[in-house]
Amino acid sequence: METSEQDIVSFPQLNKPAPAFTARTTHGEKSLSDYQGRWLILFSHPADFTPVCTTEFMAFAKHHEEFLAEGADLLGLSIDSYFSHVAWVRNIKEKFGVEINFPIIEDLSMSVAKSYGMIHPGAADTSAVRATFIIDPNSILRAMVYYPMSNGRSIPEFLRVLKALKASDEHNIATPEGWQPGDQVIVPPPQDTEAADARMNEGYECTDWYFCKKSL
Structure with missing residues (x-):
């Protein structure tokens, strides 16, 4: 058709x-x-x-x-x-x-x-x-x-997304599901193996090298 x-x-x-x-x-x-x-x-x-x-x-x-x-x-x-x-x-x-x-x-x-x-x-x-x-x-x-x-x-969701976008722009971070101001944010994953090796010792709350959080 x-x-x-x-x-x-x-x-x-x-x-x-x-x-x-x-x-x-x-x-x-x-x-x-x-x-x-x-x-x-x-x-x-x-x-x-x-x-x-x-x-x-x-x-x-x-x-x-x-x-x-x-x-x-x-x-x-x-x-x-x-x-x-x-x-x-x-x-x-x-x-x-x-x-x-x-x-x-x-x-x-x-x-x-x-x-x-x-x-x-x-x-x-x-x-x-x-x-x-x-x-x-x-x-x-x-x-x-x-x-x-x-x-x-749901209008509050757009307000939440707006706040998340502003936080990402200001702090160079990502936000997890359902993030609200005051919650921990996600640190961008390392971009090479050397950075991945160092990530676990950089002071973040890490579950693994690719998944680390911090407070703003």
Whole structure:
């Protein structure tokens, strides 16, 4: 079966520049370059006025100040109009008492969604899946996660990943499964046999030459 050009979905790549964009949002026009020097959490949702998306947006709003404290901004997106976004934000405030203080991109043309690989024909041709992108202060894409239409995301996990990425950048370390600030971190493995021989005597907590931890 042949694949047509319109069936091919492009996806951004980790550790490569995030696709540039300029778009209308609920807070005015926004471009990727506006976030230079700060981390950006860019996330898409299938549609306004849907229950799962509403729970996610309220959770992002709940943790908004924590993201800001980590030097990160939030930016939502769906393939809905500006007017739909405004009406939905007002509805969330009226019905749930939650203020959505971050901007939401209007992407009727699907240009931003397509450049970030948010459109998955196997899920929907005209809605963005639940995609989340963590972009660093140099506009490099550092993490991305896709969820199905039917299941909501865990927003604290993105906050955790953000903190882990910042720790890795600052200290040249890796983080183990479920790492939280204050936990031990993983020392990068030795790159040659001489370094491997020395590793066990370098003062780290080692299980073997390739698996050593330390406290920050």
